[in-house]
Amino acid sequence: MQKIAVKKWIVYPVAVLFFLVLSYGFVPQIFQGKVLNQGDITAWQAMAKEAGDYNKTHDDEALWTNSMFSGMPTVTINKITRGNYTRIISRILEAGMTPASYLFLSLVGGFLFFLALGLNPWIAILGGIGMTFCSYNMQIIQAGHVTKMIAIAYMPWVLASVVYAYRKNALLGSLFCALTVSFQVSANHPQITYYLGIILLFALAGLMIKAIINRRFPQFAKTTVLILIAGLLGLTTSANHLLPTYEYTRYSMRGGSELGAAEGRSSGTGLDIDYATQWxxxxxxxxxxxxxxxxxxxxxxxxxxxxxxxxxxxxxxxxxxxxxxxxxxxxxxxxxxxxxxxxxxxxxxxxxxxxxxxxxxxxxxxxxxxxxxxxxxxxxxxxxxxxxxxxxxxxxxxxxxxxxxxxxxxxxxxxxGIYALWNLLENxxxxxxxxxxxxxxxxxxxxxxxxxxxxxxxxxxxxxxxxxxxxxxxxxxxxxxxxxxxxxxxxxxxxxxxxxxxxxxxxxxKKIKQVRIIGILGLLLLVDYLPAGKRYLNDSHFISRSVYRNRFTERPVDKYIKQDNDLYYRVLDLTGSPFSDAAASYYHKSIGGYNAAKLQRYQDIIERHLMPEMQYFIDKLRQCQTLEEASEIFAYHGSNTRMPVMNMLNTRYIIFTGEGMPITNPYALGNAWVVSAIQPVTGPAEEIGAITRVDLRTTAVMQDPPEDWVRTATPSGSTVLLTSYSPNVLEYNASMEKDGIVVFGEIFYPKGWKAWIDGDEVPILRSNYITRTLYVPKGEHRIRFAYLPSSYTTGVMISRFSSAGLLLSLLAAIVFQCVGMLRRKKEKEM
Structure with a gap:
């Protein structure tokens, strides 16, 4: 009897060992001291550099970064994990040498799914291969879409737990569903989670019809309620990043453009359909x-x-x-x-x-x-x-x-496909x-x-x-x-x-035994998948560790700029593609960057102003003989300049070659300036258009400004100087000759940023389509901006309670299940 039991269970360690050999054998370069050269990972390391450096030396998290697109929340850059205790388990599951660990995670998930369906474990191995080695996975691994790959790898884990809940144990399966949903959602790729939801929606519809036909609807309904509660519980463990992400989406490119809505190109609440359907x-x-x-x-x-x-x-x-x-x-x-x-x-x-x-x-x-x-x-x-x-x-x-x-x-x-194969082989x-x-x-x-x-x-x-x-x-x-x-x-x-x-x-x-049929089919699957996958993930995509470490070697121009000891200024890097390349963000606070979910208003500014200004600059640069001549491209002629937005964003340096010196912009408006007039406008289209029609040094363009602000904006000799900088906090000293309106060269974002003057909170209004503006009274003042969105603090708290509750409930259910099994075993022996 014991020998039969051992023979029955041997397939499971064999499967795990096989998956390890298969996943690590597919990328043997990781044992040769090589690293996968992933474009998106390189971009992420650049865009996350400022926040990462801050997080290493501070207890709080950098929730905002000024290293990219002149400033944006980090919620779409860095995964927020604080408060989610289920990450303790998922980190163990995801441990190993990448990218092999991603493949292994997916293989095991597929295997568990087919086991939950009740299939022969040997056939389940084939299912794991089928769910893992689609060539798309190899392409996204090579590109560096790591969060997407991990989210895909967890899809079969979630499906397995749902199947187990309906077929075996509703309570335990539901708790496992909550846990796997937590893993999948915390991978932080909402689009893949959305597609998983579509699969589950169709699967539940099929199960409901089957339950009705078999007159088992009450049992189905009870399990479904447990599954829905479990899914919600799994989602809430990731409230730490879901709430800030949901809040940010409204203002990002995913939330749509107010300009696009006005022009009929989008709904104003989502992506432009032409952009969304490009691929x-x-x-x-x-x-x-x-x-x-x-x-x-x-x-x-x-x-x-x-x-x-x-x-x-x-x-x-x-x-x-x-x-x-x-x-x-x-x-x-x-x-x-x-x-x-x-x-x-x-x-x-x-x-x-x-x-x-x-x-x-x-x-x-x-x-x-x-x-x-x-x-x-x-x-x-x-x-x-x-x-x-x-x-x-x-x-x-x-x-x-x-x-x-x-x-x-x-x-x-x-x-x-694998379910059909199992039925065929089981006659x-x-x-x-x-x-x-x-x-x-x-x-x-x-x-x-x-x-x-x-x-x-x-x-x-x-x-x-x-x-x-x-x-x-x-x-x-x-x-x-x-x-x-x-x-x-x-x-x-x-x-x-x-x-x-x-x-x-x-x-x-019946010419060959079933196990041999499965073995031959497995071999054929590997012959099918592995060479096809190797087209998109092979030795040519790996580089040595020394080359990998030198991807961000400091150029002479970077060293020159970093000699500027001012706390905060911005850079435009023309050596790459400024608005689809994050490399400059590794060393500088850039007006460009790379992110598909940047603030929509900043994208509007790029399209309407920064791109034309940049092209004008490049055209004029070709006519310049010296760096001094190039600097004068930014000059004001009376109240006019062809570079108003770059000046407004405090673009002090322009990199046009990595080896020489940068072009210095002496006309950048600085960190803050006092305006003497407000230009009222009535809508976003008028607001973004008026930027080029006024002198931004002296005039702020504001949509429906308060009347007392309009009256207060008068000429003065006031000054506002930045005295302290960190990603989440900016501090200024203001010396105001009279009450005045101060424009800050910082990106306006309505959720999370707060301002205080001498300790008293004051409202932040938007000017010039994207900048922050304060009303500052006469006298000497200390101004402080701080970023701590309530969506983050609330989300972390919810994550703590829900993840702790989930883990304790799962532990209790497993203990209860084990106690029950032992009791039943003793009763049989008696």
């Missing part, structure tokens, strides 16, 4: 889920020396070796892409089998959520449908890159019916792939927007290579599907 799959592009290079693969891909493109480049006199590894192989309509959402040819074949064979509401629920996500991934290619969701479905308009919704397929395709269908389904599945999947081999023009013209930047005579050779890539991958998919179908057919006809 839309075209309808035929969806077939790259089964054929990786159906649309060419990556926007920056490699061809070999035998390619037509290589030969043509050589004929044209180019150094083909230097460019052949960076060719625009992708020819679809997305602006650019790292690669396809390849789900695996074999797994899609199994999914089709599931659609044919599996019966009941759950199958239809999975089919429904798959179809919905596919249609939404088409974005502007099915504009009426996207617009419907954009306008009427809560929160949908907060997210961009609509093609990301296909992560739903990463969960659903293996879920139905739950008549052999004749199973064989018929096998032939139909083979015809649909392998048949289409074979058709793509024979008629590649099914995919379209093989030309795309990126081709416009290439020499015309190179295009025919590139088209030929793109066709060859499609044929090659289509044939690859045919072979893999035929192999899997053949193995299953042999199993159905």
């Amino acid at each position: 839309s799959y075209s309808r035929m592009e969806s077939f790259n889920m089964m054929i990786p290079d159906f649309y060419g693969g990556s926007s920056v891909g490699a061809l070999d020396k035998n390619s037509h493109t290589y030969n043509k480049l050589t004929q044209m006199g180019y150094n083909a070796d230097s460019v052949i590894s960076n060719m625009p192989l992708y020819w679809g309509e997305q602006p650019f892409t790292a690669g396809p959402m390849y789900m695996g040819a074999i797994m899609l074949f199994l999914f089709i089998l599931g659609l044919i064979l599996v019966k009941g509401p759950i199958k239809w629920a999975l089919m429904g959520v798959s179809l919905l996500s596919l249609l939404l991934s088409w974005g502007y290619h099915l504009e009426w449908f996207s617009l419907l969701f954009f306008r009427y479905v809560p929160l949908y308009d907060k997210f961009r890159t609509v093609s990301m919704i296909l992560v739903i397929w990463q969960m659903v395709v293996p879920a139905l 739950k269908y008549p052999v004749k019916k199973a064989n018929k389904a096998l032939y139909w599945g083979l015809g649909i999947t392998a048949g289409f792939c074979l058709l793509a081999v024979l008629v590649p023009t099914l995919a379209g013209t093989f030309t795309g927007p990126a081709d416009r930047s290439l020499p015309g005579e190179l295009i025919p050779a590139l088209i030929t290579d793109r066709k060859a890539l499609l044929r090659q991958d289509a044939l690859r998919s045919v072979v893999l599907i035929l192999g899997a179908a053949g193995v299953i057919w042999v199993g159905l006809n």
Whole structure:
């Protein structure tokens, strides 16, 4: 009996060991002293530098940073973990050498999901592989979208706990659901959490219909109530960052533009629909889920020396070796892409089998959520449908890159496919019916792939927007290579599907034992997934630790600027792309940066003023012979300047080369200045437009200003000087000859910033579309700004209580369960 028990349980440590070997073996470079060169991680390290340095030496957290976009909350930069005690467990689960640890976390989650479904543990291993090795995961790991990868890795953990609650133990499953929801949400990628919610919504609908059919609705209702309470409890453990994030969203690009609403481009409460749907799959592009290079693969891909493109480049006199590894192989309509959402040819074949064979509401629920996500991934290619969701479905308009919704397929395709495989291998269908389904599945999947081999023009013209930047005579050779890539991958998919179908057919006809069938299918899955994944995460993406450490080597120009001992000024770095590159934020307080959720008003300023000013500056700079001449580009001519916003934002230095000296702007308005007039305006469009029509040195543009402020704004010789700086607190000494209006070159944000004059709190009003403004009375004063949003303090408190309550409840439930098992065991022995 003991031997049988050991044999039964041996699969679990074997599975864990296999997952460790698979995940760490996929990225052996981590054992060679190499580090993955992730662009978004590099950007994050730059944008988070000021806040990180502050947090190392202070007990409180830097909730605001001035290192990027002239100032913004850190809630979208740094994950707030204070108060959430469940992070103690999730840190253990996520421990290990990255990026292998991400893959391992996902593999285990997928394995647990299929175990919760009641499947054979050996088949569950295949499910873990299917949910993990979709090529999209490799692409986001390589790019450095770590929070997204961790959020995806926790999706099957949440699904497993929900399934366990309905199938096994409602109370314990619900508590595990609360815990896994806490893990998933604390990964801090709301868009992935939103898509997980869609899956759960469809799954619960399917379970409800099944319960009604089986006359078990009361039991379903009780479990569902527990699940909903658990989900809410799991969410509240992350209130520490959810509340500040929700509060900030309204004012960020995710909340929409007041200008866009006025011009009809957005609802004013969400993203502009054109921006949100930029990354839309075209309808035929969806077939790259089964054929990786159906649309060419990556926007920056490699061809070999035998390619037509290589030969043509050589004929044209180019150094083909230097460019052949960076060719625009992708020819679809997305602006650019790292690669396809390849789900695996074999797994899609199994999914089709599931659609044919599996019966009941759950199958239809999975089919429904798959179809919905596919249609939404088409974005502007099915504009009426996207617009419907954009306008009427809560929160949908907060997210961009609509093609990301296909992560739903990463969960659903293996879920139905592996479930169908298990049923087949357990002989739950008549052999004749199973064989018929096998032939139909083979015809649909392998048949289409074979058709793509024979008629590649099914995919379209093989030309795309990126081709416009290439020499015309190179295009025919590139088209030929793109066709060859499609044929090659289509044939690859045919072979893999035929192999899997053949193995299953042999199993159905009892030619081989089930465990061997599973082993062979597992091997075929690895042959399918691993080479495809290696296209997007391979040795070329790793660098040595010494190179990695030197990514932010201080340039001569950085050293020069840092000699300026003033507490606070800003920098514009033109050596990169100022508004999509955070590198300057590592050493400086930059007016640029990189963040897809920056303050919407600042984005408006970038589009309406900073970009035109920057272009004007660059054009004029080409005509300058000296740095002094360049400095005069910022000059005022009477009351006019072509650079009013850069001056307003205290842009003191402009970097145009990393090696020389920067251009100094002597006309920057400083940290604060007293204005002698207020220009009243009546709306956001008038407010942002008036900035260039007044002299911002002497006039503040204000929307519906208080009448006493307008009367108070008179000429004076007053001064306001910054005396103390930290990300969360700014202090000034003011010497006012009379009551006056002071404009501060700081970004106005209505939630969290408070101001005091000599200890008495005073209101902060907005001027010049984005700056802070105070009414300061006559005399000598101490002015203090501090940032501590109530959403943060309240969120941390809620997180503390909810996470502690969750962990104690889970511990009590586990103890209760163990005591019950021991009692039942003793009763059996008696």
